[in-house]
Amino acid sequence: MIKIYVKFIINSGAESPKKLVDRLRRIGGTPLIGEYDVEIPLDENERLFHKLEAVHRALKGSGAYYSVSTGIEGVERSADNMPYLDQRKNLEIRKKFYKAKLGRWKEMGIDTAVLEELIDKDLDKFKEISKAYIREHLERGKIVEGSPRDLKQVDEMIFEAVDDLGVSMTSICKMCELDEKAVMMSLGRLISTGKVRRNTKGGKEVYVRAGRKRGGVPAPLDVTAAKSEAEAIQRVLSAIRTKGSTVKQICRDARLPEGQVMDALAELLKSKRLRSAKRGRGSVYLRVPGK
Secondary structure, eight states: OEEEEEEEEOOTTSOOHHHHHHHHHTTTOEEOSSSOSEEEEOOTTOOHHHHHHHHHHHHTTSOOEEEEEEEETTSOOOTTTHHHHHHHHHHHHHHHHHHHHHHHHHHTTOOOHHHHHHHHHOHHHHHHHHHHHHHHHHHHTOOOTTOSSOHHHHHHHHHHHOBSSOBOHHHHHHHHTOOHHHHHHHHHHHHHTTSEEEEEETTEEEEEESOOOGGGOOOOOOOOOOSSHHHHHHHHHHHOOTTOBOHHHHHHHHTOOHHHHHHHHHHHHHTTSEEEEEETTEEEEEEOTTO
16 A cells, blocks of 8 residues: 655744644544654555645645655665665556556446556556557447447537637536536546647636647637628528537637627627527527527
8 A cells, every 4th residue: 555654844833743743634644653754545546646635735824844755555664675665666656547547447438458457467568558549449439338328429519518718617517418427537538539638727627629739828710700791690600509609619610700700699699590698607609499
């Protein structure tokens, strides 16, 4: 079992050692005597970096400085065996990380039996073939029999809901009328195949279509102004998605300047060919049936 070891560096403005230990007890910590002050075991279903984040949150505001290290239960930490320990620790951490990833892929409906064998036999070989293997299975629809839903259809719907500017998990759930678990599984598939990636916008996690420049700056869109009002209206109508589109989505899908999009929307609302509806903090535009 992997363990996290915490060492406090206390100053006069920090909380007492007892209070610091009590903070870490809440996340499974046990006080130690020796080089480190607290040890925290990492359960099989936990990810190392999530646990480290929990340590950080638990000590936030205490005023104390701290350092962390990781080790494996049953292996003594000493200068003589540190190279071996580091090598073994890194190997175990890598295996744990990849096994957790396989678990998520399996939940997506992908047959991971071949990859599970490779993790223990040849980790380098696993890294070499896993990405191509997963991509092939997702793109060709090779999923475990008895999968509860049409994964390809769900992925297409969610990919349509994501745009170049970034859409939050909550917004995707509302637009697609799916629960969070289904959306997370689909986003995992789309990220694995390089179609979608995570980004941060205003301090919040959003999902964007792949192909954008790094640093959160959207790649320039290939915008072509309409030659007439009628052309702009037709392009806006064609860009409206089944479950509605935001102004930003219409601009991207229609490849029109925002000014022409707004003028066309005003005309379409006036002629009652489109209607607007509140969704979250913003609005979407939907076709009016029969128009």
